Amino acid sequence: MKKLFNILAAALLVLPLLCGCSEKDNLFPDSYKKVFAFKDNSTIHLSMNTTQEAVVDSLLILRGGGDPESSSTLHMRVMTKAEACEKWGYAADEIEVIPENSYKFVNGADLSLGKDDAYTYTVVSFNPEAIYEAMQSNTKATYVLPVELTSSTDTINSDLSHVLFTLNVQRPKLQWGSGSNDLQITYQSLDAKIPLEITQSEYNNVDISCILDDSQSASLVKAYNEAQGTDYSVLPAAAYTLDKTVTVKKDSMSAAADLKLSRTGLEEDKTYLLPLKITNLSSVNMQKTDEVCYLKVTAPSVCYEDMDRSKWKIALCNADDRRLKFQCVKMLDGDVATYWNTPWHLQTAVDYKGDDFRYDGITYKSGSKYDVTYYYSFDACRRPGNIVCIIDLGQEETLYGVGVQKPAPVGNDPGFKDTKQVEFYMADAFTFKPYNDGGSIANYNTLNDGNDWHLALTASNIPYNGGPVVWYSAPVANITSGVAKGRYLKVRVTQSYRKTNPCIQIAELYARRVVSIHGKKVE
Secondary structure, eight states: OHHHHHHHHHHHHHHHHHHOOOOOSSOSOGGGTSEEEESOOOEEEEEEETTOSOEEEEEEEEEESSSOOSOEEEEEEEOOHHHHHHHHTOOTTTEEEOOGGGEEETTOSEEEEOTTOSEEEEEEEEOHHHHHHHHTTOTTSEEEEEEEEEOSSSEEOGGGOEEEEEEEEEOOEEEEOSSOOEEEOOSSEEEEEEEEEEESOSOOOSOEEEEEEOTTHHHHHHHHHHHHTOOOEEOOGGGEEEOOEEEEOTTOSEEEEEEEEEOTTOOTTOEEEEEEEEEOOSOTTOEEOOOOEEEEEEOOSEEEEEOOGGGOEEEEESSOOSSGGGOGGGGGSSOTTSOEEOOTTSOBHHHHOSOOBOTTOOEEEETTEEEEOSSEEBSSBOOTTSEEEEEEEEEEEEEEEEEEEOOOOBTTBOOOOOEEEEEEEEESOOOOOOGGGTOOGGGGGTOOTTOOOEEEEEEOSOOSSOOSOEEEEOOHHHHHTTTTEEEEEEEEEEEESOSSSOOOEESEEEEEEEEEETTEEOO
């Protein structure tokens, strides 16, 4: 019977619109002459934050029935927690009804409609700060406002008489933004940004300012060193200037403080700390992180960056494999599954007893395709000590270091692992003459004739197993003296882990260039 009543009541909401009936002729029972309902019988989810003074939402109430053209009185009733649990199927510990001081019906809980009014609105205003404070007593519950439409005189469609507001209130938090805290003064000075960001909110509706406090540097650095087992120094005040006041503008979620660093008063290659705290937040309805931002500042004697390998070309290789997968150019292809592998299966240069230079270049067969190298190459196999590859770096560089990567492990096989030691030389120019052009066959093993090579660094005891890139740096004395400077890099493999038919493998070769020495740019 109740279901039939509800269906009839819902139909009567729209019936006058269909038939244009306005006669008061007792065609309908009194209870069906005026029927009221919310437009939607729904759950409304509202998100807000504590920097908002108020969040307002409205509910549309429709009037229908057989004789709607008369005045009416309605009431917005806030349901109890028990009623809400029963109506929407919550357990008692899953929800809490927001307190009375956190909301209000702007146009009153009692609503009046004139005879010509087909609808009305009830406006609900929420106080985010009051709701947030209430939420702290039970952080696991969902906070709700359950509303029932009632009337002492008119009929309410029970299927469209309830609305549940679920409320998510967050207190925005100002905290340190993402980015590296390691600051390297490459040249004489460095302009840096210290990022801050607002979290726990999807928007920012006010200007938020704060002050970055550096007044506790000594005690904070001491605490850091004790906790981390380090021995860093406090960054001297003469080495930086900081714009301490930071403002996150309305409608923005982030800002940054300007920090200028200089080498003034700093020891090279020493680590300094600048600890900062966020203080003096301008809004009481917002929170801030208590985390200390520790900026690590260094002024290296030598600064570097990765070289661009796209400019590199092989100039010569005296121990190159004919098979495509094992050419020396595979050191530069970015694929660790391919690698330079010396041709251990061929005759050695000693056994070859003659000129093994490939005067017509070398052809590598892959199916029906033949590739001709653009670099000088040879036929014989050479052993460590005589294995040389010359790389044209494309421009003059000051070498900081090299990265050697052996072939990657495959399954239970840790990868080819024969390369043990490699020497790296630099020269401004490179020249080569084969035997038929007046060169020496003995020079095929060293590539020294006519060249002025300087030993920049030695990569010793390269890990036996293959896999990650292992980096080796040139001695600072070699860098500052110019020994590590040049356009051509000579790779001379001097030791192998393999005792019988020793050969070597390098999957990838990387290098780093010097960009500054003592803060002065290297041209």
